[in-house]
Amino acid sequence: MTVIQKKPHNPIAHLTEADIEALAxxxxxxxxxxxxxxxxxxxxxxxxxxATQRKLELGSRVVLLFSLFPPAWVVGTAGLAxxxxxxxxxxxxxxxxxxxxxxxxxxxxxxxxEWDHVSPAEQWKQSHNELHHKYTNVVGRDNDLGYGIMRVxxxxxxxxxHLGQPLWNLVNACFFEYGIAAYDMELGRHLQEKTTRDxxxxxxxxxxxxxxxxxxxxxxxxxxxxxxxxxxxxxxATFTANLVRxxxxxxxxxxxxxxxxxxxxxxxxxxxxxxxxWYLRQMLGSGNIRGGRLLHLMAGNLSHQIEHHLFPDLPSNxxxxxxxxxxxxxxxxxxxxxxxxxxxxxxxxxxKVIRLSLPNRSATGPRAVDDQPAVTREPSLVG
Numbered sequence: 001m002t003v004i005q006k007k008p009h010n011p012i013a014h015l016t017e018a019d020i021e022a023l024a025x026x027x028x029x030x031x032x033x034x035x036x037x038x039x040x041x042x043x044x045x046x047x048x049x050x051a052t053q054r055k056l057e058l059g060s061r062v063v064l065l066f067s068l069f070p071p072a073w074v075v076g077t078a079g080l081a082x083x084x085x086x087x088x089x090x091x092x093x094x095x096x097x098x099x100x101x102x103x104x105x106x107x108x109x110x111x112x113x114e115w116d117h118v119s120p121a122e123q124w125k126q127s128h129n130e131l132h133h134k135y136t137n138v139v140g141r142d143n144d145l146g147y148g149i150m151r152v153x154x155x156x157x158x159x160x161x162h163l164g165q166p167l168w169n170l171v172n173a174c175f176f177e178y179g180i181a182a183y184d185m186e187l188g189r190h191l192q193e194k195t196t197r198d199x200x201x202x203x204x205x206x207x208x209x210x211x212x213x214x215x216x217x218x219x220x221x222x223x224x225x226x227x228x229x230x231x232x233x234x235x236x237a238t239f240t241a242n243l244v245r246x247x248x249x250x251x252x253x254x255x256x257x258x259x260x261x262x263x264x265x266x267x268x269x270x271x272x273x274x275x276x277x278w279y280l281r282q283m284l285g286s287g288n289i290r291g292g293r294l295l296h297l298m299a300g301n302l303s304h305q306i307e308h309h310l311f312p313d314l315p316s317n318x319x320x321x322x323x324x325x326x327x328x329x330x331x332x333x334x335x336x337x338x339x340x341x342x343x344x345x346x347x348x349x350x351x352k353v354i355r356l357s358l359p360n361r362s363a364t365g366p367r368a369v370d371d372q373p374a375v376t377r378e379p380s381l382v383g
Contacts, residue, residue, distance in 0.1 A: 011263070012280055014334055023333050024276035030325050031311050034318050042315045043103050050091055050108065057083035061223055067233040076234075080241040082298075085248055087116045088177075089300025094316040096125050118212045119181035123204060127184040133312050137257065137285030138265045143183045145257055145264065151356045153264045158359045165357045166350075176246035181208050248298070251346050255289050256305030259348035261338035262287045282309035283330065288323075288339040295342065296320060306337070 015023075060079030066072040092115030094100070100108050114121050127143065135141035139153050146152035149172065150165045172179040182188070185204045190196050196205075219238045227234040263284040270281070289295065289303035296303045296319075304319035307326050314322075330337040340348065 011284060011335060015280075019333060020274070020276035020280065023329065024274075024279050026329050026332075027279050027310060027326075030322055030329075031314065034311070034314050034322060038102055038315060042317060043100075043105075045317045046091075046095075046100050046103075046108060046315070049086070053083055053086040053091060057087070064223070064234045064237050065227050065230060067227060067230040067237050073233055073237055077237040077240050080238065081244040084116055084241055084245040085298055088245060088249055089252070089302065090297055090316060091115075091300075092117065092121075093300050093302070096121055097129060098313050099315050116215070117180070118177045118208065118215050119184050120207045120211045123184045123207065124180070127186075129312070133309065135270070136282055136309055137263065138267060138270055138281075140267055143186075144253070149179075149188070150353060152258070154356065154360050156356075162357050166354050169350075169353050173247050173250035174243060176250040177242075178212075181212070184208075251342075252289070252299045252302050254349040255342065255345035256287055256302055256308075257285075258352055259287045259338070259340065259345045260352065261336065261348075279310060280335075282306070283335060285309070286338070287345065288337070289342050289345050290339055291342060293320075303342075 012020075056079055060076045060083055063072050063079065064076035067076055092113065095108060095113045096110050096115070098110040101110055103109075106112055110125065117124070132142055132144045137145050139145065139156065149168050151158065151162045185201065185208055190198065190201050195201060219242065220235060223238065224231045224234040265281060265285065270277075273281070283306060286306040286309045288306050289299060291299075291303055301316040301319045302308055304323055307314075307319040307323055308316070310326065311319075311322075327337050
């Protein structure tokens with residue numbers, strides 16, 4: 001076995017190699033069934049959602065032409081924030097994953113889609129699809145785990161600079177799209193290694209700057225100018241909508257990767273990893289959010305983070321349907337399905353950020369992050 005947990009407990013110690021192969025076959029069967037059943041219902045869903053999002057954004061921007069009036073400011077800002085969240089989460093993230101490529105619609109395809117975000121789609125696909133999903137929660141390999149600016153595991157050495165990570169995380173949350181663009185192009189690594197003159201890095205940097213320029217021109221120049229005397233209030237409304245979008249996206253993603261009950265992994269633990277072991281890492285390295293259909297929609301169905309990490313290319317509208325089957329696989333193989341309400345998951349993730357900003361407790365005391373009651377782990381029974 002190559003899947004070796006960093007923590008003293010080993011949640012897969014009871015599984016044999018045959019069990020892991022059987023688990024992979026069970027999950028493959030779920031995926032194959034969904035792939036075979038994709039059809040017009042799914043295509044209609046994404047087309048309807050895209051049309052709704054575009055109408056909502058256009059309508060909100062029209063309302064903001066009169067943003068000097070407080071009711072118009074509130075309605076327009078709220079509508080624009082929701083439109084931006086839908087664009088990034090349920091539409092952009094999932095289209096760029098290739099979840100809708102099977103439709104062969106050039107307008108809704110991962111190779112042609114661009115989103116309302118400062119990170120160019122091509123760069124995001126490389127860092128997210130090719131790296132994050134390959135190295136989910138592997139410390140030092142997965143940039144989505146702590147975004148490259150935080151201590152994310154108690155086995156990582158503590159440094160005084162880590163005291164500031166709650167503040168850094170808050171700033172990153174407020175300007176999350178810029179943070180994503182920075183680590184998509186590995187800005188921190190290039191600055192540290194003094195390789196900013198590398199031609200590939202410079203080319204990627206220019207692409208990011210072009211995208212930022214387009215976004216800023218659209219949001220903070222053209223639309224406010226169209227508002228005439230409402231210029232400043234429309235400017236403030238757009239900034240607020242972007243802030244809300246960033247805080248929401250950051251919170252949802254933190255809940256999927258960082259709350260109590262979600263495991264992290266050493267680099268060496270994935271050497272020679274089999275498909276079944278990769279599935280196990282996705283299962284143990286992800287957490288879900290409980291909620292209704294509206295929450296799942298606004299979360300881009302990343303509230304089903306476990307299902308998304310297992311099957312990143314399945315249509316997002318199917319995650320809720322297969323979640324009970326995936327939960328049954330957890331139960332059958334004696335694994336804990338980590339889930340919790342949005343407030344509890346957010347609180348748990350932030351508690352871990354704060355706790356890991358401090359030195360570890362003594363070896364004789366409780367471990368740094370295992371004593372958090374903020375989320376529930378559904379009981380597991382060995383079948």
